Amino acid sequence: MNMSETLSKNMKLLDHNTLGGFGGVGEGMALQVTNKGKRVLWIAHEGPPKNFTGLDVTDPKNTKVICQTDLKHQNMRSNSLEVTGDILAVAYQVYELGLEPAGIELFDVSDPENPKSIGFHSTAGPHSRGVHCLWFVDGEYVHIASGAPDFTPRHPRDDQIYQIIDVRNPSKMEEVGRWWYPGTREGDEEPLPERIIPEPLDELRGGDAFRLHNANVYPERPDRAYLGYIDGGAFILDISNKSKPEVVSHWSPHNPYPGFTHTVMPLFERDLILVSDECIKDNAEDWPKLTWVLDARNEKNLVPISTLPLPPVEEFGHKGGRFGSHNLHENRPGPSFHSEEIIIGAFFNAGIRVYNLKNPYQPELIAYFVPPGPENSRVPTIQMNEVYVDENGIVYAGDRWAGGVYVMEMDI
Amino acid sequence: MGWRRLCYGDGYITTFIVYGLITNPETVIKGLVANSLMHNEHLTSNLAVVTDGTPSFRLNSHGWMDFKNVGPINITSTVTMFEIIREKIRSKISPFSKIVNEFIHDYLNYIETQITHIPNSKDELFEQYDWIFSGWLPLTHAHILINVPNDNEPVEFAEFDLCYWTGRKILCINLGSSSSIIQSKKRKIDYLKKSNPLVEIITIPKNIILEKEKNFPSEFFDTDFKEFWNGLKIPLGPNQPPVLSQYFSDQSIK
Numbered sequence A: 001m002n003m004s005e006t007l008s009k010n011m012k013l014l015d016h017n018t019l020g021g022f023g024g025v026g027e028g029m030a031l032q033v034t035n036k037g038k039r040v041l042w043i044a045h046e047g048p049p050k051n052f053t054g055l056d057v058t059d060p061k062n063t064k065v066i067c068q069t070d071l072k073h074q075n076m077r078s079n080s081l082e083v084t085g086d087i088l089a090v091a092y093q094v095y096e097l098g099l100e101p102a103g104i105e106l107f108d109v110s111d112p113e114n115p116k117s118i119g120f121h122s123t124a125g126p127h128s129r130g131v132h133c134l135w136f137v138d139g140e141y142v143h144i145a146s147g148a149p150d151f152t153p154r155h156p157r158d159d160q161i162y163q164i165i166d167v168r169n170p171s172k173m174e175e176v177g178r179w180w181y182p183g184t185r186e187g188d189e190e191p192l193p194e195r196i197i198p199e200p201l202d203e204l205r206g207g208d209a210f211r212l213h214n215a216n217v218y219p220e221r222p223d224r225a226y227l228g229y230i231d232g233g234a235f236i237l238d239i240s241n242k243s244k245p246e247v248v249s250h251w252s253p254h255n256p257y258p259g260f261t262h263t264v265m266p267l268f269e270r271d272l273i274l275v276s277d278e279c280i281k282d283n284a285e286d287w288p289k290l291t292w293v294l295d296a297r298n299e300k301n302l303v304p305i306s307t308l309p310l311p312p313v314e315e316f317g318h319k320g321g322r323f324g325s326h327n328l329h330e331n332r333p334g335p336s337f338h339s340e341e342i343i344i345g346a347f348f349n350a351g352i353r354v355y356n357l358k359n360p361y362q363p364e365l366i367a368y369f370v371p372p373g374p375e376n377s378r379v380p381t382i383q384m385n386e387v388y389v390d391e392n393g394i395v396y397a398g399d400r401w402a403g404g405v406y407v408m409e410m411d412i
Numbered sequence B: 001m002g003w004r005r006l007c008y009g010d011g012y013i014t015t016f017i018v019y020g021l022i023t024n025p026e027t028v029i030k031g032l033v034a035n036s037l038m039h040n041e042h043l044t045s046n047l048a049v050v051t052d053g054t055p056s057f058r059l060n061s062h063g064w065m066d067f068k069n070v071g072p073i074n075i076t077s078t079v080t081m082f083e084i085i086r087e088k089i090r091s092k093i094s095p096f097s098k099i100v101n102e103f104i105h106d107y108l109n110y111i112e113t114q115i116t117h118i119p120n121s122k123d124e125l126f127e128q129y130d131w132i133f134s135g136w137l138p139l140t141h142a143h144i145l146i147n148v149p150n151d152n153e154p155v156e157f158a159e160f161d162l163c164y165w166t167g168r169k170i171l172c173i174n175l176g177s178s179s180s181i182i183q184s185k186k187r188k189i190d191y192l193k194k195s196n197p198l199v200e201i202i203t204i205p206k207n208i209i210l211e212k213e214k215n216f217p218s219e220f221f222d223t224d225f226k227e228f229w230n231g232l233k234i235p236l237g238p239n240q241p242p243v244l245s246q247y248f249s250d251q252s253i254k
Helices: B025-034 B078-090 B098-117 B128-134 B183-195 B206-210 B242-247
Strands: A007-009 A011-017 A025-033 A039-045 A050-056 A064-070 A081-084 A087-094 A103-108 A116-122 A131-135 A141-146 A161-166 A174-179 A214-216 A224-228 A234-238 A246-251 A261-267 A272-277 A291-295 A303-307 A342-346 A352-356 A364-370 A384-389 A394-399 A405-410 B015-018 B047-050 B139-145 B157-165 B170-176 B199-205
Touching (some): A007 A011, A025 A131, A025 A384, A103 A131, A103 A141, A224 A272, A234 A261, A342 A384, A342 A394, A352 A405, B098 B128, B098 B206, B199 B206
Parallel strands (some): A087 A131
Antiparallel strands (some): A050 A064, A087 A103, A131 A141, A214 A224, A342 A352, B015 B139, B157 B170
16 A cells, blocks of 8 residues: 555545554444543444454554454444443444344443443344444433344344433443334334335345434434434434434435435534435445435425535546445534534545535535555455544544554644 | 735725625625725625724615615614614525524614613604614624735635624624634634734624523623714614714714
C-alpha cells in the first residue's frame, strides 16, 4: 500500500493503525475519556476472531492498541458497540439461527486494559441471529436491532426487530418495549410487505428485507426513536411509552430506489433528517446508494429535498468493492463532534466524505479522504465502513476488511 | 492570513453585511462590485453597508423592506403595519433555522413590550405604539465581508445568526448552537473581531432561547439597545428616507 496514492482534500492523515493485523472494522466506534484523562476508542470488528479492540488515542498521532478481546467462537461477530461513561455495550450476532451467544454484553471498562463483564442479555432463539446494531447513549436503555426468542418472521430476512432493553441493572437487563414492521411477524393481521426479489429464502443476510438496521434515540427528544428499516425505509416512532412504541411517520424511497435504509439521523435545530441507504453490493451493482436530506418541519410528512452528492459512478463504481453510502457520524452525546451543518460519512471505496449542509437544498462536498486499498483486503480498494469524530474534530475511520483505523484531521 | 481591511476614502472601515435568505453571499458582493458599489444607499433587501456615521438601522429604515411587494392591502392601523413588518422579517429567516426563528419571534414581542415603558407624549399627533417602528432592525443570517473582493481570491465572510447596527456598534449575535464550531469559521470571526472596531459579539446559549417558558434574553444587551427610542425626537413610520430619519434623530446614542 502506497499512501501517496491517497486522494484527499482538506483532510490530513495523522496516524494509521492496523490493529495488530485484525484490521476489519465493523459498524461500531465509540470514544471513552477515562477519569484519568486517557482517551480510548473502542472498535467493533466486522467478523471473527476478534470481539472488540481498545485503541488509546490520547495522542491521535501515536495510537496504541491497549486491549483486544476474542469472540467465544468463529460462528459469530460483534459488529456494533457503544460506550457511555465507563460502560461498554457490545452486540453479539451469530451466523446461524439458534446459535449462542446472541444478544448484548455489558463491560465495565473503567480500567480499559482489563474490561470486566458485568451483564449479558440473550436474544437467542430458533429464528434469531441476535443483535446486529445497538445504540446506547444515556446509560439506561440500549436500543437494539435483533431477533428475539419469541419472534417468528414470516420471511427469514425480516428477523431483526426494534427492542428497548433496560440496562439500569446490568446483572438483570430486561426488554421493556418492541416494535416491528407490521405484517412481518407470523400471525400479524397485516399482509407481508411486498418485496422485489423474495428468493432465496435460505439467505438471511442482504437486501429485499424488512428488518431493522439502526435505531437512534437522542437526549434532545427522548420520546422519539429514528429507525432505518432496510427496505422498509425510515420510521419515526413515539416511544414516550416505551412499552408501546407508535408510528409517527414513515418515509421510504424504495422502490424504485434500491433499498437498505441504514441510518436515520435527525438534526433537531434545523428540522432536517438525514437518511443513508447502505451499499451492499460490489462494483456498483446496486448504485445509486444515496444519503437523503429530508425536510422534517412537519415530522408527520417527511419531504426529500436533496441528496449528498456522490463522486462519479464511472470513476468509483468499478474500482472494486462497494461504492456508496453507509454509516454517518451520528452526533451522539459524549466526547463527540456535534454539527447540524457539517455532515461526515463513510462511503466505502469513496472514502470519508465531509459535506456542508448549510444550504440543505444543495449540500456541498468540502473535504474527503480516500486512501489506497489496504494490504490483505478482499478487494482492491479502501472500504470505509464506519466513522466517528471526536469533540476536537479528529476523524476516526475504519476499513471493513483489513485497513484498521485511519486517524485524520479536518481543515475546514 | 491574506485578508485585508476594507478601507475606503478617508480610512474609515466600511462593513458590508449580506443578510437574509441568501444561498451564496458571494453573488451579492460580486453584483455590488459590478455595479460600482452602492452610492448613498446603506440598506437594501439583502445588503447593508455600514461605516462610522451610517444612521442606525431600524424597522422604519428605508431599503430593507420592499414596499412594492406588500400588495394592495388596506393598512388601517399601526398594529396591522407592524404585523406586515413582522412577516417581512420572518421571510428573511431560513425555514431550517429554528433557533433564529425563535429568537426573532421573542425579539419582536419584546420591542412591543418595551414601548409600553415610553412615557406618553402630550402631542396628539402620535401615540405610544407608533414607537414600535423605531426598534432595531435585525439582519438575519448575517455574512460580514472580511476581505477585499478580487478575481484571484475567494470572497470570505464571518457568519452570525443575526446582527444589528445601532449607529454605534454592529452587534453580532451568535445563538449558541450546540454545533461544534469549525476552525475556519472561528478564524474568520476572530479576524473580524480584531480588525473591525465597530463589531461587538454577543453569544447567547441555545437553551435560553429554546426554553418553553422564556422571554427575550434582554440581559445580554445594554441599555442603549433596550431603550432604542433614546435620542429620537419623534416616532416615525416605516420606509423613512435616511435624510428624514436623521433629521428627527439627534443620534445622541453616540
